[in-house]
Amino acid sequence: MRHRFGRIAAISAAGLAAAIALTSCAASAPTDGGGDAAPSEGAAELTPIKLQLQWLPQAQFAGYYAALSQGYFEEEGLEVEIIPSGGDIVPQDALANGDVDYAVAWVPKVLGSIEAGANLTNIAQIFQRSGTLQVAWADSGIESVDDFEGKKIGSWGFGNEWEIFAAMAAEGLDATSVEIITQSFDMNGFLAGDIDAAQAMTYNEWAQLLETPDPETGELYTEDDFSVISYEDTEGAMLQDALWADTERLESDAEYAETTVKFLRAVIKGWVFARDDAEAAAALTIENGSSWGPSHELWMANETNKLIWPAENGIGVIDEAAWDKTVAGALAAVNEQGAHLITEEPPATAYSNEYIEEAVASLEEEGVDVTGADFAPIDVELTEGGQ
Known part of the structure; x- marks a missing residue:
């Protein structure tokens, strides 16, 4: 059960600093001079969306920040606000309460919320492996x-x-x-x-x-x-960072369901960006408020990529066997006080591949590499304190 980690060669903090400068320029560059990131009619026509993260800005969420900074959300007609949490906001609660449109949260945590009455659907399993x-x-x-x-x-x-x-x-x-x-x-x-x-x-x-x-x-x-x-x-492995949507809205609001596919298209492109340029992805999260040093943030971007890529069936597609293993673990888990995470199987609406598969298929037709079959992590040299 030992898990060995390859030892660390070198990407410099100076290189990451340069990437920060480049991404800052890219993020601030106008998009109406030949770029296709924003509709010519202007931001007023964009659909406003709130995305709730489960923690503070860091490269664990690099794909979402990349989708924002690179204009991928705008390309889909969306104006996305990314909302961090320092533990003061429970993502699935914010979603269930209608405060946000989508949320990032671990599967077992949301399974507990669903059993307690939340009506939520996993629309994309971004992390394919436990970290x-x-x-x-x-x-x-x-x-x-x-x-x-x-x-x-x-x-x-x-x-x-x-x-x-x-x-x-x-x-x-x-x-x-x-x-x-x-x-x-x-x-x-x-x-x-x-x-x-x-x-x-x-x-x-x-x-x-x-x-x-x-x-x-x-x-x-x-x-x-x-x-x-x-x-x-181990047999205790559970699915972690997933994107969740409001089940009732998916079923009753055609516009929300359509927006969900557009949102996922942009998210996929954001994570492809983070996969193909981990330095730039790490720089973006620093630019957006991460308090980690550059070598730590680059390590995080690289290790996060390992949890996502390769994605055999396409990024975000929920593997039934991994889902079933997570549910089985959640049913078996009893804490030191005798409490159970869940006591019965979650409803069929707890996850759906409908929206992510549509997003993956459409991007694949456009030539986007949605599986990362040739993904290879970079080597990162950690420095004292992550600086």
């Missing part, structure tokens, strides 16, 4: 989920913990056999020795560790200093 890790020290003896028993296991909570409990259930481990430690969105508790195995995302907290100097050597930690368990390699 969650559990990280321990190399000499800890923690090599797999089987080794969690009796250990202090870190988790952020807020619905991020369900992969842990699903993986434990698959191994026949009772949730009460571990001590769940509430973990901040950093690795400080782990580095301080308060946590035996800390939760981390491949694109964020894992990089935070590799950006940290070992106090004994003064050199940055390397992957050999840690034991890394990838939930993608």
Whole structure:
């Protein structure tokens, strides 16, 4: 169950800074002088759309910022406002309440909301693979989920913990056999020795560790200093970043359904941009407010691409087997307090490939590479503190 990560060659912070300058120019360039990004009639004719993210601006969401900055939303006749969340907004709640038109959220979290009464549909499964890790020290003896028993296991909570409990259930481990430690969105508790195995995302907290100097050597930690368990390699793996829409509006509002396809077309092109130019994508997220340093942000863009590409059936198309595995894990997961994530199968309306398949097919006809079959990640050199 060990998941090894290739060690890191070099893309410079200077190169990323240059990319920031270029993307800033591109984003501010007029689009009425021969470009096709905006309708000649002007922005007044664009359909206003609100997209709710599940966290702050960062390269985890690079495709959406690329679609905005490169004019892909405008090309589809949409004026999109991207709304971040620092934990103060629950994306699926904002969508269910009618505050936004679409939302980015993890599948298991929304399954819980659907069982509680939310009427939402997964219209595009952007992340095809789980990016969650559990990280321990190399000499800890923690090599797999089987080794969690009796250990202090870190988790952020807020619905991020369900992969842990699903993986434990698959191994026949009772949730009460571990001590769940509430973990901040950093690795400080782990580095301080308060946590035996800390939760981390491949694109964020894992990089935070590799950006940290070992106090004994003064050199940055390397992957050999840690034991890394990838939930993608376990039965607890669950689908993560997906795009959600209002089910009732999809069924009753033809204009909303049509807009959904246009929205997805632009999103696909945004993620293709992020795939083909990770440096520019990272620069865009910094430009849009990310507080991460350039090497960290570039790492995030690269690792996010790995969760999306290649997409055998087309980016965003929901794989039935992966969906069923996520539902099975959600049904099996029981936390340390005995609570269940869900207790019954979600309704058939919980996901639909209708809109994403239409968007994928139309772009494929236009020559857009919607599968990324030849995708190869770049090499990124992390620096101290991600700068």
